[in-house]
Amino acid sequence: MxxxxxxxxxxxxxALSAHAQTTNILEQHFGNDTDWYRDRVPIFECSDKSITDVYYYRWKIFRTHQRNVGSNGFISTEFLDNVGWQTKDWASINDASIFHLNEGRWCRDPRYKQDYAKFMYSTNSNPRQYTEAMAAGVWNNYLVDGDPDLSLSLLQSMQDNYEKWIDERFDESKGLFWIAPLQDATEYTIGSIDASGGKDGFTGGETFRPTFNSYQIANARAIANIAKIKGDQAVADKYNDRASALKKRIQDDLWNSTLNHFIDRYYVDNEFVKYWTPIRGRELAGMVPWTHDVPDDNEEYSKALEHILDSERLAGPFGLRTVEPSYEHYMQVWRYEGDHVECHWNGPSWPYQTTQVLTALGNILDHYPTSAKAISVKNYISLLKQYATQHYNKDYGTLDLEENYHPDTGHPIVGLGRSHHYFHSGYIDLIMSGLVGIRPRQxxxxxxxxxxxxxxxxxxxxxxxxxxxxxxxxxxxxxxxxxxxxxxxxxxxxxxxxxxxxxxxxxxxLERETVPVSRPIAKSIQLQADSASPKVNSSIPTTDQQRVHDVFDGRIWFWPEATIINGFDTPEGNADEQWVSIDLGSSQQAKRAEIAFYQNTEQGFDAPASYRVQINDGGWKDVEGADYGKPVANGITEASWSSASAEAWRIVVKPQEGSRTRLVEFSLFE
Known part of the structure; x- marks a missing residue:
């Protein structure tokens, strides 16, 4: 009944009793940083402890990767810190934007997803650095929040981006988009390896991929839906027609009835591979059409589901394989960073594609009644639990999601300093739209x-x-x-x-309500250490300038790994006051600050005994009317004062006796 x-x-x-219970749950998972999460994250628990704990860990990943970039608000980053292929100076990368948006749609504070979506379609971003499903991600957010304003504001930008994809990567004769696997964020695939004659596979190997073409169907449908809300039926019809045409081409040309799977066909034509011939094996990427509700619901296409359940094919004991073991170059390595193996998609288990597959299975089990006969909710939960387990480092038992994993051992493969707490996948959305079962609607x-x-x-x-x-x-x-x-x-x-x-x-x-959004702008952001302005300095001339820059880079995290240190450290065995300063280049008004201090007693760090905020007004002096909150370790300390205007600002910290202070972030607000 x-x-x-x-x-x-x-x-x-x-209610008050529920509020107290909520506070206890949040404090258990977030400690002193609970205030950030309190009004932003939904509470979740289930009988499986790992699924529950990973849910809250993924909110830590989300919070960690919200970078404050000043007047442009917040963006979601993929890596914790800078990498050479990011969009400078911002540190954005667009390949995982669909995951960033799908995770962010469950954040109770709409600012993060809104700022990020606007930024990613702006001239500061590179919206075609990699293949993407950003328009679909923006639409997915509308389905949760019910507010069309963001989607409508980006409609023209979405169309412009789609048209440029057509200009750059569309084969009119085949009616499909093509891409090199590297630009699809999946280097060393069957296509790129075989196109090199088995000699490499990092670049090249352009193919018509089920991934990219599915993204473009999702983007076209999103544009059509948004245009319909706007009342522009001509645009809606144009993009619906494009989506329908692409769907037909995917089903007619990328479905391989021998392999019973969606696979690539070659766009490149060279001595090793020929244009339009299919690749010679199944890849996990062939499940992505269901991620975006592309295939028809029939027994023929549902045969692909067998492969992700077969331990000799794509179902590894510790994670889904990106390529089957039968492939000649399965798990072969060509590229290294020093002694570390670099990224390959010829077998390793990637959370990126695991997220796509679990989303696909959620769609199939929800609204593909014929295909759902080939898979069960038991299979879905089993794969979800396997994915949750993958978040735990097998050597240390700690939650630390990295780039990729060996599907037969569960150990991380790349394991570089950049790899910790990697935001290149989704999980919160899988819990909310899958396990909990909220199916967002217009x-x-x-x-x-x-x-x-x-x-x-x-x-x-x-x-x-x-x-x-x-x-x-x-x-x-x-x-x-x-x-x-x-x-x-x-x-x-x-x-x-x-x-x-x-x-x-x-x-x-239910009737919908509009949620107000608050957008305070940080005035003390230095995007890169070598930025011409603003300039930063410290009381310790020998300190690495990058570490001083950390204090003003808009990034906040409290992870303990030595390869991802974030902040300015006071000297060991020295309890004297130390300072870091920022010269903003012009006089700026501010009356409060948000400050982050790191604590790890094993490493010798604790919150300071005291701190002060100063301005340079013919000499350094304390701000007037200051109300300094008690220093919070691994959380946000708030300070306020009578509004002041100055070009140069600094924070002075006095470490506790026997401890060092690490100043993670110092942000000024008006």
């Missing part, structure tokens, strides 16, 4: 269809989920022993809205 109600009244976020309906194997997951609860501006709670309990009531329950704004004795689809009508 199921019960459904209509919901209209906006209720408080949560209309005023909350649709819930949880994907849960009750033999593996006996309960789950997601609360404070912001959907169409409303606060949603979804709860499942097999026996009632956990929450006092068995079955599936849905609340909206604290009111009962729907229920069922069993796991089944619920649809609940």
């Amino acid at each position: 199921k019960t459904i109600m209509g919901i209209s009244a906006l209720m408080p976020l949560f 209309d005023d309906v909350l649709e819930v269809n949880p994907l849960v194997d009750t033999n593996e997951i006996s309960y789950f609860r997601a609360e404070n989920v912001l959907y169409h501006g409303r606060n949603v709670t979804i709860q499942w309990d097999v026996t009632g022993d956990k929450y006092g009531e068995a079955g599936l329950k849905v609340q909206v704004d604290g009111q009962d809205a729907g229920s069922s004795d069993k796991l089944e689809r619920l649809e609940i009508k």
